[in-house]
Structure formats: C-alpha cells, structure tokens
Amino acid sequence: MAIKRYASIYLKLLNVNIKSKLEFAADFWISSIGLILTNLTSLFTLYFIFQHIPMLGGVSYYDTIFIFSFFTISTSLHQIFFDNIWSIWIHFIEGSFIKYCLRPIDSMFYYLTESIDPKGFSQLILGIALMAYSGANLNLNWSFINIIFLVVLLLCATSIYTSLMTIAAALGFWITDPFEVISLVNRSKDFGKYPITIFNNATKFIITFVLPLGFVGFYPSTFFVKDTINFMSLMTVPVALILFFAQRLIWKAGLNRYIPAGS
C-alpha cells in the first residue's frame, strides 16, 4: 500500500519536474554537451595511454573501456534520478530543509526524488554506446541470463553510489555544510572506473571495504569481462543492501537531531 502511494507521488513529482526542466531547452543541450565532454576527456586519456601500453594492471584496452562504460551507466542513473543531493547544503545553510520535514511523506524519499536531471541521459547514452562497442570487441556473451545480471548489477551499483552520496549529504545534519563531503565522495568515485589491479593493497582494501567504490564499476564488470560467476561481482548485491539500510539509519539519526539554521 505504502509502495503504491509513494509510486503515485513519485510519478506526479516526475511529471512536474520534467515540465519545468524542458522550459530551458538551451541549458539542457549545453549541459549535455558539458557532461559528454567531461567523460570524453577521461576516455581520451585512456586511449592515449593505451597507445603506449598493451595492458593496464593486467587488463586490456577493451576490458578497461567496458569497466568505464559500466561505471558511466551506473553513475548516470544516479545523476538522472538523485542529483538533488548536490543542492542539500544550500537547504541546510539557509534553513529551508525544514520544508521536507513538515510533509506527511518520508523526508529522504521526498528530497531525493524531488528533482530529476535530464542531462544525465546524454551520459547514459554515451555509457550504453561504449558498453556496446567494448562488448562487441570482447565478443561478450549477451545471453538472457547475462542481461538480467547486467540490469541487477547496474541497479545495485547505482544504489551503492547513491547510498554513499546520501550518507555524505546526511552529515550535513551534524556539520551544517556537507558540500565538501559530497564533493569528496564524488571525486573519490574515480577509483571505481579503473581496474582495481593497478592500486596497492591498502587502496584496494579501502575501496572494497571502507568506501566500497570498487562495486560501482570494477567488481560487477568482472562478471561480464571474465564471463564467469565470481565471488566479488556477486558481492555487489549484499553491499548495496547493507549500504541502503546504513544510509536510512544515518539519515534518521541526523533528522532526529536536526535544528534548522536561521531565525
């Protein structure tokens, strides 16, 4: 019952949001180009590096592009549906976050779903194109079961990244301005788009167990690249569940002590 009610609210919010975003078509196109260019600079960097080396940490060029594409798709889904996280610091500083506490719906759901970001679709399309390109060159086996696994692992990877960003945002209940914390998680996410094999053991441990960004790109990708069911790729699902519940707990704990700024 609750799910039906929240789905209905979400569709209404989505409808209003899309209409408001489409009012500024020029901004959408410029932003889309910006997002694609940002990704292309990373891609060109990989391309120029692979002109001089055959493998990166034992991973081939097309394997690396596949990891990059998986990472791009999962973070694009976050960008499209949960980009509102980036604005939370303004609400904390100005005290306007109180509005999300006064409605008869879950504050986290309300805040995260209040806005969508259509420019993220450009990045999503780029990610899908790169996955198709690298998949074709790797002769990946796109069986029905593999496609189901791909969808599940992509959703889990998106959930992991969103949970980490939400935890960073929720720290604003304690420190008021969480912008730099959100920015820190966002900048650290790049750890997930390269083969983890290039990092030393301490870094591998951190991005696997402490800030599990390896599960946003590298680990789930290995399921397809190696074409075998491996333990770490399957761990993406429990990690997503644990982080989902962790973000809920931290958000609620913060909300209980929230005192709006301002007079």
Add this chain to the structure above:
Amino acid sequence: MGNAVKFIRLNMMIKLSRKESFIFSLFGNIIFFFLTYQLWHGIYAGDSGISSVLNFEAVILKLFLAMGLASFLNTNIEWFISRDILSGNIQKYLLIPEKFYNVKFFETIGTSICNLFSNTIPLFIFIFIKFKIELNLSFPLFLFSILISLIIIYNIDLIIGLTSFHTEAIWGISTIKTAIIAFLAGAVIPLEFLPLGFQNFLKYTPFEYIYQVPIKLLTSEANINEKMMMLLMQIICGLILTALAKIIFAHSVKKITINGG
C-alpha cells in the same frame, strides 16, 4: 588599494568560516592526488616503452604542478557572478564606487589565497621536496607567471559568468570550460602523450598560458631570454583576455533588467 584588501579579506573570512569544509577540501584533494599517483604508477608498472614518451617522475612532476595550479586557480567565481545576474543582485555592485570587474577580481584573489593553504601549498611542499626543485631565478618568474594565470582564468570565468544574461543556468558551459581547460592545459594527462600536431596547435591557444608557461618556467632548461619571452607572451594573452572580458561586460550590462521592487 584599501578597498582591494577589504574585499579580499572579507571573501577569505567567508570561506574560512566553515572549518569543516576547509578540512574536507584538503582531504579531498589529498585523495585525488593519491589516486592520480597510483593510476600513473600502475600505468608505468608494466613499462613497455611508455618511458620513451616521458619517464614516471616527469609525469608526476608535470601533473602535480598542473593539478596544484588548477586547485589554486579554481575559484568558481563564474557561479557567483551568474547568481548575482540571475537574482538581480548585480545592481548592488553597479551602485558602489568600486567597479564590478574589480570587486569580483578581489573576491577571486581571496578564494585563491584560501585554496593556496588548503590545496596548493601542501602539494607544492611535497613536489619541491620529492623532486628537489632548487629555488633559483626561475622561482620568482614562476610565482609572477602564476599571477598572470590567475588573471587569465579570472577573465575566462567572468566571460562564462556573463553568459547568464542569455541562459538560465551556467552549469553546462562552466562544466565545458572545466573539462576543456583541465585536458588541453595538461592537468589530466601530460601534453607529451597527445599527437605532435595537436601539441603544436595548443601552443597557439590560451590553454598554453594557463598552466604550461608557469610549469615550463620552473622545470624547463630554457635560458633566461627564452623564459622571459614565454612570460611576455603570457602577459600579452592576459591583456587580450582582459580587454575582451571588459568589452563583453560593457555590452552585457546594457541588457540588465531587474524585476521586483
């Protein structure tokens, strides 16, 4: 001069008022530099001729210097300019004796000084110790060149901020600027890895004068005359962009319409 100090100080106080942000910014940059170091270490681990382009130490030196300069010069002033235009707050600046162009430049300096302590100085101390860089005659030229870079970046940011007279948001154009400058000015990958023809083309663009001239002044073995020539070209680039930004501002400001009362 008195006004400049006041505006710079005020902007620094605003930036420093949130200590947690300052600490997380420092921490975030350390992580980013660490990631870059490890990435390139991994690239060079299975050396298969990549050292013929540039050796590992040279890559780290060039990239870290460029990233350190990027941290120092990244003030996001275009966002504040855009916000002033879209909210109508720009009228406040047009009514005070100090020119809008100068006020925003002083604010840029204030933010850059904060960046210096949270990002650039820790990194540069690491670079100077690790690579045993000597503080000879090149060092004052390097410092002076950074100031010219600040002027170049400020004018680019101002032009981007002024696009708010024509659009409702500058996220897109600001992101394009950041991505292009980071890549073409050598803060993502050393330019030696790009095709030779493209490297030569970049020498005739403003990107050369943002990070590459200060880096070359510090690290290249060019003689003093060649270095002075690089600096001169950078100054000319700064002057051209200053003139361009002022012309665009003079035209844009005629379009101002403030709603409300």
